Amino acid sequence: MHTFRERRLQNFLQNYQHRARLVISCPDRPGIVAAVTSFLYEQGANIVESSQYSTDPEGGMFFLRIEFDAPVIVTRKADIEKAFAPIAETFQMNWRFRLHNDLQKLAIFVSKEEHCLLELLWEWQAGELLADIAVVISNHEYMRESVESIGIPYYCIPVTKERKGEAEEKQLALLNEYKIDTIVLARYMQILSPEFVAQFPARIINIHHSFLPAFVGARPYERAYERGVKLIGATSHYVTDDLDEGPIIEQDVARVDHRYHPEDLKRIGRIIEKTVLARALKWHLEDRVIIHQNKTIVFN
Amino acid sequence: MHTFRERRLQNFLQNYQHRARLVISCPDRPGIVAAVTSFLYEQGANIVESSQYSTDPEGGMFFLRIEFDAPVIVTRKADIEKAFAPIAETFQMNWRFRLHNDLQKLAIFVSKEEHCLLELLWEWQAGELLADIAVVISNHEYMRESVESIGIPYYCIPVTKERKGEAEEKQLALLNEYKIDTIVLARYMQILSPEFVAQFPARIINIHHSFLPAFVGARPYERAYERGVKLIGATSHYVTDDLDEGPIIEQDVARVDHRYHPEDLKRIGRIIEKTVLARALKWHLEDRVIIHQNKTIVFN
Amino acid sequence: MHTFRERRLQNFLQNYQHRARLVISCPDRPGIVAAVTSFLYEQGANIVESSQYSTDPEGGMFFLRIEFDAPVIVTRKADIEKAFAPIAETFQMNWRFRLHNDLQKLAIFVSKEEHCLLELLWEWQAGELLADIAVVISNHEYMRESVESIGIPYYCIPVTKERKGEAEEKQLALLNEYKIDTIVLARYMQILSPEFVAQFPARIINIHHSFLPAFVGARPYERAYERGVKLIGATSHYVTDDLDEGPIIEQDVARVDHRYHPEDLKRIGRIIEKTVLARALKWHLEDRVIIHQNKTIVFN
Amino acid sequence: MHTFRERRLQNFLQNYQHRARLVISCPDRPGIVAAVTSFLYEQGANIVESSQYSTDPEGGMFFLRIEFDAPVIVTRKADIEKAFAPIAETFQMNWRFRLHNDLQKLAIFVSKEEHCLLELLWEWQAGELLADIAVVISNHEYMRESVESIGIPYYCIPVTKERKGEAEEKQLALLNEYKIDTIVLARYMQILSPEFVAQFPARIINIHHSFLPAFVGARPYERAYERGVKLIGATSHYVTDDLDEGPIIEQDVARVDHRYHPEDLKRIGRIIEKTVLARALKWHLEDRVIIHQNKTIVFN
Structure with a gap:
């Protein structure tokens, strides 16, 4: 049965080698999505899935999960995180980048x-x-x-x-x-x-x-x-x-x-x-x- | 909208004018279904639906619901009930006949x-x-x-x-x-x-x-x-x-x-x-x- | 029964008086979400729901629906549409703003x-x-x-x-x-x-x-x-x-x-x-x- | 993993050692259920589940499945089948007894x-x-x-x-x-x-x-x-x-x-x-x- 696993896992890892996700929690306020997506755009990322939720548009918490393809992410994850830090600080974000192929x-x-x-x-x-x-x-x-x-x-x-x-x-x-x-x-x-x-x-x-x-x-x-x-x-x-x-x-x-x-x-x-x-x-x-x-x- | 109700109700009453049901609860023991269905057969009834459940085949309670068509049931319900009473007594039944067209x-x-x-x-x-x-x-x-x-x-x-x-x-x-x-x-x-x-x-x-x-x-x-x-x-x-x-x-x-x-x-x-x-x-x-x-x- | 409708409709119209949505279809390419959300941010809009789908990140079609609150949208919808037109042209968008209270x-x-x-x-x-x-x-x-x-x-x-x-x-x-x-x-x-x-x-x-x-x-x-x-x-x-x-x-x-x-x-x-x-x-x-x-x- | 199977199968076989089922198809007409259940009663069987369906009470086909407990069935299945044959013939039945423990x-x-x-x-x-x-x-x-x-x-x-x-x-x-x-x-x-x-x-x-x-x-x-x-x-x-x-x-x-x-x-x-x-x-x-x-x- 291993063959199934190996074959499918191989496929997966190859299909998603440039895929990563960014998950964010922060107080809600205007401009968060604009700031995050502009940042990702500048890194050459293409957003493939994006989900967000706000507990209350006025004074609530905001949650965002973005999946994106970016060849650069695999090789320069640390750099990207460093570049993102100031944005995260501005909006008081809890945040994490994770590579799709980084299995738990x-x-x-x-x-x-x-x-x-x-x-x-x-x-x-x-x-x-x-x-x-x-x-x-x-x-x-x-x-x-x-x-x-x-x-x-x-x-x-x-x-x-x-x-x-x-x-x-x-x-x-x-x-x-x-x-x-x-x-x-x-x-x-x-x-x-x-x-x-x-x-x-x-x-x-x-x-x-x-x-x-x-x-x-x-x-x-x-x-x-x-x-x-x-x-x-x-x-x-x-x-x-x-x-x-x-x-x-x-x-x-x-x-x-x-x-x-x-x-x-x-x-x-x-x-x-x-x-x-x-x-x-x-x-x-x-x-x-x-x-x-x-x-x-x-x-x- | 009344027209729908009247039309459908009319259909129903006509389709089911000979339909009745018998619902029984009693202590479980062999022979109940045989006794009940033999009785119904003797009354000229044709069983169209029958459901039963026993909480425990040994010493439990038995529940039976039978739907049947019998022209006689409409005109002689009281007679049928009277004839059924001895069977019911034998098996210590709680029981009730009800005509399908007898709306609650x-x-x-x-x-x-x-x-x-x-x-x-x-x-x-x-x-x-x-x-x-x-x-x-x-x-x-x-x-x-x-x-x-x-x-x-x-x-x-x-x-x-x-x-x-x-x-x-x-x-x-x-x-x-x-x-x-x-x-x-x-x-x-x-x-x-x-x-x-x-x-x-x-x-x-x-x-x-x-x-x-x-x-x-x-x-x-x-x-x-x-x-x-x-x-x-x-x-x-x-x-x-x-x-x-x-x-x-x-x-x-x-x-x-x-x-x-x-x-x-x-x-x-x-x-x-x-x-x-x-x-x-x-x-x-x-x-x-x-x-x-x-x-x-x-x-x- | 009208009272239900009127009461709920009244509530709705009041709750959502600043709510609008923007729906977009265009060829997929990086930067769309960044451009759109930056634009909305500049208009003072707060995004409350956002959904997107790409048929294929490489060369496919991209679809976006954003719901947002923006007091300005009710009074100046035409102005906002005019301001958005150049962005829409850049990305070859089919697009439409619609007010939440603008019932079909x-x-x-x-x-x-x-x-x-x-x-x-x-x-x-x-x-x-x-x-x-x-x-x-x-x-x-x-x-x-x-x-x-x-x-x-x-x-x-x-x-x-x-x-x-x-x-x-x-x-x-x-x-x-x-x-x-x-x-x-x-x-x-x-x-x-x-x-x-x-x-x-x-x-x-x-x-x-x-x-x-x-x-x-x-x-x-x-x-x-x-x-x-x-x-x-x-x-x-x-x-x-x-x-x-x-x-x-x-x-x-x-x-x-x-x-x-x-x-x-x-x-x-x-x-x-x-x-x-x-x-x-x-x-x-x-x-x-x-x-x-x-x-x-x-x-x- | 065999242990699960063996343990559960053992339980099953023991719990259901007297369980059997009778499945019947025949032209619908009054008296079938009465005849079958009376027969089972005479064999000392206790019915534990019974399901029936008639395609049309007048001139249709009738289908019956009865599950019952009867100690005699295990040891004398052939005798019971022989005794049932005349009833089956009367009603033109397709029929089959099967022991619960007779695994396919x-x-x-x-x-x-x-x-x-x-x-x-x-x-x-x-x-x-x-x-x-x-x-x-x-x-x-x-x-x-x-x-x-x-x-x-x-x-x-x-x-x-x-x-x-x-x-x-x-x-x-x-x-x-x-x-x-x-x-x-x-x-x-x-x-x-x-x-x-x-x-x-x-x-x-x-x-x-x-x-x-x-x-x-x-x-x-x-x-x-x-x-x-x-x-x-x-x-x-x-x-x-x-x-x-x-x-x-x-x-x-x-x-x-x-x-x-x-x-x-x-x-x-x-x-x-x-x-x-x-x-x-x-x-x-x-x-x-x-x-x-x-x-x-x-x-x-």
Whole structure:
């Protein structure tokens, strides 16, 4: 299956070798787009996609994501950043240039449920998940074979209530070793400590197996069954200290009826979960998601 | 527009003049379907639709809804019911025969939001809502003209906190006068008293403007906005004493994103609300909804 | 019901009194966005929404739609257009400024099916269809009362095969009299002549009762029934000389199954048709739809 | 990953060891359900699910699928069939009893596109596809490793225009050898000969990468792109001699817009294809699909 991945990745890298993006957050005021696009024009960039959002034209925040082609960007990224700095300062911007081919390094955390991990592995093998899956970390041995058989390192770090801190230390050591950019909790059923979360702000993505804010917490399918809902859902969100309360990136639902027992809801739910997580992760990897006041702006 | 309604209603009544349905709930045990269908066969009935559900084949409850054509049913319904009684007793059935052409009498309650009422009126005029809208009751004058112009009586009964009981008395008098079978709360923003609800068990249908159990209570769209959900929804349910906790009949959702302000969510929500309410009401009117332990079995 | 419309329209006009939009098509090349946004900035405009699309960054066409707030635009639109002309010439632009409060004049054409017309009338009354429904034209008398009762002129112009030209002349006279911008064929079951269509290029919107290109032409629901499809749909498109071949603006589908007879498909289909048509029309009215090579770019 | 499959399959087989189903087609007339359910009652069967459909209560065809629990069925299936034969004859029935645990043997045909095969393999490993995947046959070597690594035999039989008959002979030999019940064309891009198809009537399931009947034949995504549709779809159907004209089992769609190039449509389409094929196959395997006049009745 590697051949798919390699072929598609090769295509991608070649097609987008001059592609980059610029993502900006700043207080809204007139002239931002004019200043940014004039700058890009002067660098010889051709804008291929542009998205913006203003929370309030008067006194709100402004968010901008621009994708552009510019041969110069690959070779002289640092120079361009330096040239852009004064504009950024004028408008008090948070900003970042990123090359399209600069793939993020992922760590996938998983427990016993395999479907989300397998979906990400399959999309990665198919060349559709444009990231570098650097490592899979689990508190069980279950998936080792599936993961190692395609050449990705797998670490089993058991987690017990008493020695959770110890486990997190080992995890953090691995995350540093592999220089991880983004952590994906692919149905990893453990709660991370605030200290752990603090080290990866807006860089840990979880999939919750309910349509939040319905059924926050444990056993959402059982509770959906008991309440007799007619749709079940899944929610992908950034992890914060508040359980299941982080900024929502994506949600979806599927129709169910009185005939579905909790086991059936779980079966249907697995398809929603893996699909929603994969979508959210892709948007994150393409810098399409901006967090603002515990909500997300998604430029998809 | 009356012409549509009359033409379609005429067609319907003629097409289905020999159609009836039998709805049964009883403890599950072998032989129920055989007994019921043998009985119907002996009456010369031809079954055209049959739905059943068992909560648990061993020791659970069994639910059955059969639609059939039988010329005899129109003229001798009472005789057939009498003949069926011994079978019903054997199996400890709750049961009811209803003629397809025996339309229910509806009262629609409404406040200031017009969309749900107008949808029901439009479907009724189009001959697609097979019921007799006997009366519209509101705590405001807003819709009088729309309702009266198509020949439906409209009563404005103002409701104040202090004199709620008085208002409910007037409402109940009207409901008796018009021999109402089912009450539809079409965005009627008042909470009914337990005494009122008790008079219409499983006969009051509400539309809540959120995807329950998310955002129970007031201002769901504002709270959906604040939480940053990516889908909003509506829920139609039977009214019980617990606010927004009654058995859910139907739900649906629509996709939204960061650009939608609360006003936009309300606008989108109106379309979901009216659609969901109309679907739930139709199933109820066709005896397709059975309540069991605060959940619904919907044979649709 | 007028009160809803007036209240919401009043709100709208006041909220958006300084809002305008600029829509541009031109050959793609670097510098367009910079030039346009710099110009708007110089006019004191604050961009609130911007969408763009390039068919091909190298040698393709470029499309841009910008919404902005600018107090000056209302009072000095002509001056601003004059000032923009040189930029437009430089980039060979097709372009247009339009004030948000400059509502288009609509003519709705209808035959015997009422649902699409009623949906548009209802949205218009609810203040959600921001246009001026100037006139309804039908080849039947059916809807006169519904339309006139809310104060919109209704003309019945019968159409026969032999005297179609005559009917179209009368229609054109009315369209001129009412200074119509856009024609909506709300299930108007007549085919317009090429001469008629030529007078309203990209300004006639039709709703076809199938998921095009499946079931082009007559009796789509009957053919969908015969083929046994599991989803039925509707398509809103601009009218061109080729029947059902014009640029598609919007489509949607609903699930059906073996139990649905053609009459049921029509009933379900009516809901899809009216929803799809209303969506397409709104996007058109907000200049969100651009036609390019018999396809549409929709900035929604 | 085998552990998942084995665990779930074990659960399944144990839970459903007394479960069987009876599927019937016959001319409609009163008394069928009564006769069948009385028979089942006499055998000590408890009905757990029952679905029926009549094309026309007067003179049409009648279809019935009953799932029931009956300890006797496992040990004395032949006796029960013998006892049922006279009833079947009375009503001119086509009929079949099947044990729930009597898994069908599948052959999956595949070419170069891997997504449908991998989805089926994944669902099979997860214990959610209740069948015995006996063999995978391809005209390429691409998937050998993926398939053999989980213990399923893989045969590469190259197909050329000139020697197609020869290839089909080899395929048929394998199908016989493995006693195949159902063939799944999981994006197998070859057209089977009428002779081949005739050997597996209603037992070959294909996935077509469009929303049929739109885009019958080759290159559907390219043609969808050219037409500018706003939804793309996939269709799973039984294979007959008419290309893409066989009875449709299931269809679904996904929303696209002007930004999607053919490559993007293919990417989105892959998700629809694999989902639709998996759903259709499951219904087929559970005898929920009945073919009638080139359409399907699906009791799902």
